[in-house]
Amino acid sequence: MSVKIKHYPGEEIETQDFREGKVLFESFKPKAKYAWSAGIAISRFLEELKNGRILASTCSKCKRIMVPPRIYCEKCFKPTDGWTYVKDTGTINTFSVSFIAADASRLKEPIVVAIINLDGASEGMGIVHWLNEYGDWREIKIGMRVKAVWKPPEERVGAITDIKYFKPIKE
Amino acid sequence: MSEVAIIGVGCVGFRPMTPELSYKELMFEAAVKAYEDAGGINPREDVDIFVACSEDYLEGFSIFDEFVPDQLGAALRHLFTVTGDGMLGLAAAYMLIKTGQFDTVVLEAHSKASDILTYTDIVQFGFDPIFNRPLGGHPYYVAGLEMTRYLYETCTTEEQCAQVVVKNKRNALLNPHAAYGANITLDQVMHSEKLFHPLKKLEISTPADGCIVMVLASEKVAEKLTDKPIWVKGVGWCTETPSLETRDWTRAVYTRLAAEMAYKEAKITNPWRDIDFAEIHDLFAYKELQHMEALKLCDYGEAGKLTEDGLTSLNGEFPVNPSGGLLGMGYGLEASGLQKVLEVVIQLRGEAGARQIDDAEVGLAHTWRGIPTATGVVAVLSKVK
Ligand SMILES: [Zn+2]
Numbered sequence: 354m355s356v357k358i359k360h361y362p363g364e365e366i367e368t369q370d371f372r373e374g375k376v377l378f379e380s381f382k383p384k385a386k387y388a389w390s391a392g393i394a395i396s397r398f399l400e401e402l403k404n405g406r407i408l409a410s411t412c413s414k415c416k417r418i419m420v421p422p423r424i425y426c427e428k429c430f431k432p433t434d435g436w437t438y439v440k441d442t443g444t445i446n447t448f449s450v451s452f453i454a455a456d457a458s459r460l461k462e463p464i465v466v467a468i469i470n471l472d473g474a475s476e477g478m479g480i481v482h483w484l485n486e487y488g489d490w491r492e493i494k495i496g497m498r499v500k501a502v503w504k505p506p507e508e509r510v511g512a513i514t515d516i517k518y519f520k521p522i523k524e
Numbered sequence: 525m526s527e528v529a530i531i532g533v534g535c536v537g538f539r540p541m542t543p544e545l546s547y548k549e550l551m552f553e554a555a556v557k558a559y560e561d562a563g564g565i566n567p568r569e570d571v572d573i574f575v576a577c578s579e580d581y582l583e584g585f586s587i588f589d590e591f592v593p594d595q596l597g598a599a600l601r602h603l604f605t606v607t608g609d610g611m612l613g614l615a616a617a618y619m620l621i622k623t624g625q626f627d628t629v630v631l632e633a634h635s636k637a638s639d640i641l642t643y644t645d646i647v648q649f650g651f652d653p654i655f656n657r658p659l660g661g662h663p664y665y666v667a668g669l670e671m672t673r674y675l676y677e678t679c680t681t682e683e684q685c686a687q688v689v690v691k692n693k694r695n696a697l698l699n700p701h702a703a704y705g706a707n708i709t710l711d712q713v714m715h716s717e718k719l720f721h722p723l724k725k726l727e728i729s730t731p732a733d734g735c736i737v738m739v740l741a742s743e744k745v746a747e748k749l750t751d752k753p754i755w756v757k758g759v760g761w762c763t764e765t766p767s768l769e770t771r772d773w774t775r776a777v778y779t780r781l782a783a784e785m786a787y788k789e790a791k792i793t794n795p796w797r798d799i800d801f802a803e804i805h806d807l808f809a810y811k812e813l814q815h816m817e818a819l820k821l822c823d824y825g826e827a828g829k830l831t832e833d834g835l836t837s838l839n840g841e842f843p844v845n846p847s848g849g850l851l852g853m854g855y856g857l858e859a860s861g862l863q864k865v866l867e868v869v870i871q872l873r874g875e876a877g878a879r880q881i882d883d884a885e886v887g888l889a890h891t892w893r894g895i896p897t898a899t900g901v902v903a904v905l906s907k908v909k
């Protein structure tokens with residue numbers, strides 16, 4: 354309400370009125386469950402994560418080494434020609450520091466997500482992952498060198514989280 | 525205004541499940557086939573616009589549009605998604621070319637039904653949340669409601685509906701793209717479990733996985749790239765009220781009005797005479813009959829008799845669902861419409877092999893968006909420009 358407006362027309366309702374069922378509404382929780390087939394390329398990629406390796410696919414036409422791997426080159430629109438491994442080290446392409454969680458609550462420690470161009474992959478290709486062990490977040494820079502920190506082999510399940518996070522390295 | 529032709533088709537599936545391929549890989553395979561079929565076009569250069577068809581809730585992604593470009597050769601190209609049946613995409617592609625601004629349009633629709641673990645719940649999510657969802661139950665009871673009223677008003681018999689299944693599943697045995705071909709008897713259909721009275725288990729199409737990609741082109745481009753263009757002579761679409769409480773339960777009015785729109789454009793005055801065969805949405809057996817009537821292929825209440833007398837069988841006077849229909853091919857969700865268009869194209873080209881209809885020149889494709897919708901699309905296709 355402002356100085357000029359003292360009252361809105363109609364009846365005012367409060368949160369409490371909803372809780373007490375004075376305001377009618379319908380709620381519904383959908384049961385939506387899916388199990389996506391990973392397919393040829395991503396199945397192999399996930400299998401190799403279990404082995405602690407990052408798989409890429411290659412295109413003989415544009416000479417790109419592509420990660421995450423795919424069975425087609427989206428640039429040349431042709432099937433890819435081979436598989437190769439790229440390193441688990443790379444360079445920060447860009448990053449963001451989150452201070453709040455998905456539910457908007459304030460985090461004790463910020464979460465840093467980075468786009469990492471992996472060594473051995475073509476320009477601008479790599480992985481999205483967390484960054485950790487960086488000390489002060491203000492020290493994180495584009496172009497910083499990082500390396501994957503893997504879960505122990507027995508804990509790996511063939512998921513992107515088989516890599517715990519990436520951490521800065523000195524070379 | 526340029527005529528519009530379908531110059532390339534590619535299909536993967538349909539199969540009960542495709543665990544070996546991701547939806548992207550499924551789409552890539554269908555796209556490669558379609559581009560090859562269209563005279564070996566390069567999608568990176570030769571295509572003006574891509575139209576993909578998908579419904580987020582069937583995919584399990586929000587804004588599924590964004591996951592489409594790479595596998596179609598559409599990355600950094602011009603693409604949009606129609607959140608509906610593939611034939612609504614066909615209508616969009618057709619209009620794009622009719623504007624004269626675009627010569628080559630790629631159309632895609634797929635089904636990864638086997639990725640959906642809670643199919644029934646997803647279908648139910650399409651129900652009105654205030655009036656209908658709270659009643660729960662399997663959403664296909666809506667088909668039971670409609671079949672009851674349809675039989676009551678038209679005097680169509682349950683046997684006549686069951687005959688559709690026998691015919692379609694047999695046709696499917698001749699179609700390599702069909703997942704559920706079978707040689708079954710009327711008795712088997714009639715004695716299959718009643719699931720939603722009067723609807724029986726074998727009268728319900730089973731979902732299947734697959735992908736269809738098509739290339740559409742203007743006259744100018746079509747005649748350069750292919751010597752077997754199939755011309756789209758007219759397209760129509762229509763949506764009835766979503767209200768289960770007030771909709772017409774007998775006549776599939778949405779299909780009647782869609783057909784009138786398409787027929788007017790294609791200059792069809794007597795569909796049974798002017799058209800040689802039809803691919804009609806048969807998610808449930810009775811729907812083929814009800815849709816035949818809505819499509820003006822006969823009067824209300826006559827489709828059952830025509831089917832019983834064999835006039836709609838593969839060797840009949842007016843074959844309906846030579847592909848095997850959805851009962852035989854499998855229900856391809858939003859790809860259903862393109863399953864229909866695909867068969868019409870194959871037949872008109874004379875490439876249908878053992879199920880080829882002699883002298884097929886004009887064919888009709890029809891789709892419906894399934895339970896609980898009342899949306900239909902109709903297209904008339906011709907071998908002759
Ligand atoms: Zn390439």
